[in-house]
Amino acid sequence: MLFLIGLGLGDVKDVTVKGLEAIKNAKRVYLEAYTSILTVGKDALEQYYGREIILADRDLVEQGSDEIFEGARTEDIAFLVVGDPFGATTHTDLVLRAKQEGIEYKVIHNASIMNAIGCCGLQLYNYGETISIVFWTDTWKPDSYYDKIASNRSRGLHTLCLLDIKMKEQSVENLIKGRKIFEPPRFLTVPQAASQLLEIPDRRKERGDDYTAYTEDTICIGVARVGSDTQRIVSGTLRELTSVDLGDPLHSLVIAGHMHPVELEMLKQFAVTPSIFDALLAESR
């Protein structure tokens, strides 16, 4: 049996009791290590579980599943995923390959940013499509998600923005020379993402777009290390979020749509400038 086990978002103790039991009973334990991270590393997990952990990078998961699946018809293999196991397409793909090999699987769910983002105070059923914001380079500045934000906001919906993670990047030189040397991990931060977002409306206007999805005054929320003891939540205008320091990864960003009074009250708790939310609350009543 292949167990796909969500670890939640914070630290070692965010695993469920069911998940912990499955980890302790498994023949081998893999940790998917390229779509997300906890606030603690492999060593802390190994110590807490009392089990050796094999790090599974993209190559192993996408091309080395024979190794992961070895013996899984008769023994239990644990595949750990930060958040919930179905947060990324790559895990659905792993399940499909397991099924093809005649291996049964079981999922042990956990919190992921897709539902834990509720902590910022905006109601989950008021969110539209989730988007991903990637690191811009000097020559590559994709902004197709701008249309999705516009579509969400035109319906009054909030937009959760997942921020880019680069876990095992190669420099162009190392890539060309085929050297398996990797750059240190990089994580897009809330101020970086906010700065990129702030550039898009003008770029789009120059290209002839006749609508504006948001402005520098649009209310946004930055969150960091959700579920951990060092969790941070900050609400303010998009402009304000370009200069907040939320510390270590992971960060996520929300672009608010229409806000109900209860949502505004909650956001006010995390405000850079509370008076902005007092004004919005006065308007909404």
Add this chain to the structure above:
Amino acid sequence: MLFLIGLGLGDVKDVTVKGLEAIKNAKRVYLEAYTSILTVGKDALEQYYGREIILADRDLVEQGSDEIFEGARTEDIAFLVVGDPFGATTHTDLVLRAKQEGIEYKVIHNASIMNAIGCCGLQLYNYGETISIVFWTDTWKPDSYYDKIASNRSRGLHTLCLLDIKMKEQSVENLIKGRKIFEPPRFLTVPQAASQLLEIPDRRKERGDDYTAYTEDTICIGVARVGSDTQRIVSGTLRELTSVDLGDPLHSLVIAGHMHPVELEMLKQFAVTPSIFDALLAESR
């Protein structure tokens, strides 16, 4: 400190290690008992935690928070919620009232249907706005969510439909006479919701709507008791789902939007009629 603790979706062992520790250390333990249910009841939780549990119905949570908050400035109170604590507005409201009383709070996240629905194979970032489908009566058949489904599907997005729960309903007679006698709990099932959905396009056409959000051939997915050992997932046309029996509650329904091949492959595993998905896969390639 007020601890809001998500219990996840299945049974007693879906609580996180962090959540379980907080429950064991709390002075009093409340279980919110009107927005969702686990596959096990209060007795099983009490036995597993080794703690007495106080059931918190809507009246207690919305009007009796003084009782819940008693002593919370100096002692720890645990407030348990099925799924994740921020699944319903009522919990955000509770947090705001705690803050007003000068009580600190901490959230221990867990899986909820909002992210665990990933188990059906449709990718979470391809979902649009979530809707709620309520029980229809002979005289009250609300269908405003039809426009939201249409809006999601016009953008190729999937729609998660949360199905109605009636936990402490009073009959009209008992309500009028002020008798606190409650009907047995009722849970909208997948076939009931599918039957209601199937009626709406014709009703809307009669009222002059010029668009169709879906037809009886639209692919839908029914799920039941997600995360438990008796979990069921069934995929098929909306028509097919009007006659599947998924057993005990809770049920949820998904109306698919545009489906990628990996999504179709996954849905095929749960199909009433696999050949329908073979045909869709052939088209998509």
